[in-house]
Amino acid sequence: MTGFTLPIPVIETERLVLRGPRESDFEAHAELMASERSKFIGGPQDKPIAWRGFTGSIGHWVLRGYGMWLVTDKADDRPLGRIGFINSYGWDEPELGWHLYAAAEGKGVAYEATLAARRYGAERLGLDGVISYIDPANARSLALATRLGARFEREGEVMGHPCHVYRHPTLAEAG
Amino acid sequence: MAHRDIPVLETRRLLLRGPAAEDYPNFKATFTSYRARFMGGPLTPYESWMLYAAEIGHWQIRGYGMWMIHDKQTDETYGMAGGWKPAMWPEAEIAWVIWPDKAGKGYALEATHAVRRYLYRERGWTTAVSYIDPKNLDSIRLAERLGAVKDHDAASIDGNDAVYRHPSPAQLDGSQLAHGIEMEIGHYTDPLFKPKGWAID
Numbered sequence: 001m002t003g004f005t006l007p008i009p010v011i012e013t014e015r016l017v018l019r020g021p022r023e024s025d026f027e028a029h030a031e032l033m034a035s036e037r038s039k040f041i042g043g044p045q046d047k048p049i050a051w052r053g054f055t056g057s058i059g060h061w062v063l064r065g066y067g068m069w070l071v072t073d074k075a076d077d078r079p080l081g082r083i084g085f086i087n088s089y090g091w092d093e094p095e096l097g098w099h100l101y102a103a104a105e106g107k108g109v110a111y112e113a114t115l116a117a118r119r120y121g122a123e124r125l126g127l128d129g130v131i132s133y134i135d136p137a138n139a140r141s142l143a144l145a146t147r148l149g150a151r152f153e154r155e156g157e158v159m160g161h162p163c164h165v166y167r168h169p170t171l172a173e174a175g
Numbered sequence: 176m177a178h179r180d181i182p183v184l185e186t187r188r189l190l191l192r193g194p195a196a197e198d199y200p201n202f203k204a205t206f207t208s209y210r211a212r213f214m215g216g217p218l219t220p221y222e223s224w225m226l227y228a229a230e231i232g233h234w235q236i237r238g239y240g241m242w243m244i245h246d247k248q249t250d251e252t253y254g255m256a257g258g259w260k261p262a263m264w265p266e267a268e269i270a271w272v273i274w275p276d277k278a279g280k281g282y283a284l285e286a287t288h289a290v291r292r293y294l295y296r297e298r299g300w301t302t303a304v305s306y307i308d309p310k311n312l313d314s315i316r317l318a319e320r321l322g323a324v325k326d327h328d329a330a331s332i333d334g335n336d337a338v339y340r341h342p343s344p345a346q347l348d349g350s351q352l353a354h355g356i357e358m359e360i361g362h363y364t365d366p367l368f369k370p371k372g373w374a375i376d
Contacts, residue, residue: 023236026262051262052229055236059228063196089224159221 008061009124011069013116016109018069018083021058025070025079028101029054032081040138041099042159057082066094066125071104071113080104083113085121085130090159096121096130096168098144110144118148122171129170133158149174181234182297184242186289187364189282191242191256194230198243201252201274202227210275213308233259239298241270244286253277256286258294258303265330269294269303269341271317281363283317288356291321295344302343304329306336315339320359322352 008020021029033043033050045053060067068084081100087093096118098110121127132150134141150166157163168174181193194202206216206223218226234240241257254273260266269291273283294300305323307314318339326340347353 020235021232030262048261048263052225055232055261056225056228058232058235059194059230060232062231063199063228088228089221 008058008067008069009120011116011120012074013112015074016080016113016116017072017074017077018113018117019072020061021054021070021082025072026051026054028079029082032099032101035102037102038099040135040141041097056088060086060088064094066121066127068097069113069117071100071109080109081113083110084117085125085127092131092156092158092165094121094127094130095158096127096132098141105140111147114144114148118168118174119171129173130168132166132168133163134166135161135163181240181242182293184289184293185247186285187360188247189253189286189289190245190247190250191286191289192245193234194227194241194243194255198252199224199227202255205254205272205274208275213311213314214272229261230255233261237267239267239294242286242290244273244282253280253282254286256283256290258290258298258300264306264332266302266304267300268305270305271314278313281360284320284356285360285363287317287321288360291341291347295347300344303341305339305341306332307339308335309337321356322347 011018030047030050032038033045033053035044038044057068064087066085068082068086071080071083072078073080079101081098081104083098086095086097096114098114100110121130131153132145133156134145136142145166148168150168153165153167155162156165184191203220203223205211206218206226207220208217211217230241237260239258241255241259243255244253245251246253252274254271254277256271259268259270269287271283271287291303294303304326305318307318322342323339326338329338329340331338342352
């Protein structure tokens with residue numbers, strides 16, 4: 001008997017496939033969330049909390065109609081990170097968020113995937129000109145947001161953590 | 176977007192459906208309350224939301240999960256029951272929760288009996304446990320009414336929970352135990368009905 005497949009859309013880019021999370025992706029996710037690299041995205045977390053976040057990001061699609069994709073290498077389906085739209089309890093509005101697993105850093109993966117997810121959100125999900133919450137100390141994310149054309153809008157807060165709100169260009173503005 | 180592929184289970188009084196967005200307020204009310212003390216709670220509003228989303232995601236990852244228990248007539252929700260296996264769980268468990276103001280009417284028994292039968296017959300489970308806080312006497316009592324017995328040899332989640340082993344499909348099929356469960360559910364469904372052998376005074 002087959003499982004119960006949610007209609008999470010699949011997006012292909014030149015090097016990547018963005019798809020729904022699978023159990024085989026979990027170890028890579030748990031490793032990120034256990035490490036110091038997760039300090040700007042709610043970590044470090046123990047495994048049960050990481051599992052809740054991992055499976056919760058699937059339920060997010062049902063509760064909100066949009067969510068995060070698992071980004072994989074088109075060549076071998078290796079999990080590279082998660083990118084997409086977050087609007088969990090406590091968020092002001094849908095956020096475009098991203099985090100990569102350690103081995104995937106520094107190859108332009110986040111830029112390629114985020115650009116594709118942002119375009120999909122604007123064209124298909126009614127999410128145009130969204131925000132990203134960024135901790136000013138998170139230089140890598142700040143650099144990516146800037147490269148994506150997002151602009152500082154205001155000081156904000158998410159989950160009790162002060163952070164900066166960046167606004168992405170709309171589809172029309174981005175061209 | 177609905178989770179359209181989760182099967183609907185029907186019992187005498189109940190409909191069991193996949194968790195939906197509109198059912199969330201009832202879930203939140205219980206899981207942010209003292210009622211959730213044996214289930215990792217009380218949770219903050221954020222934790223509660225993430226757990227509910229995780230209950231839905233569990234269906235996608237495992238192919239089974241927790242159903243929302245509805246009244247067949249009024250559609251109001253009474254709690255949840257189903258199969259549950261987060262990472263770190265030694266084996267798959269049958270789990271349940273009833274909203275505090277809906278307890279004592281046999282809904283958990285009726286729903287859990289139905290999901291256990293479904294998991295055994297339709298999903299091929301050959302055994303099942305329930306991980307229960309030793310202080311959660313209502314849940315231990317329900318496990319025992321379902322014929323589960325404490326399994327001292329089975330691994331627990333973290334040493335703070337008792338493992339109750341459910342009767343196997345073979346032990347349950349056509350057994351006196353199964354008839355007894357049906358009879359107890361029948362009693363809840365129609366309080367005038369008294370099972371044979373019960374004291375009438």
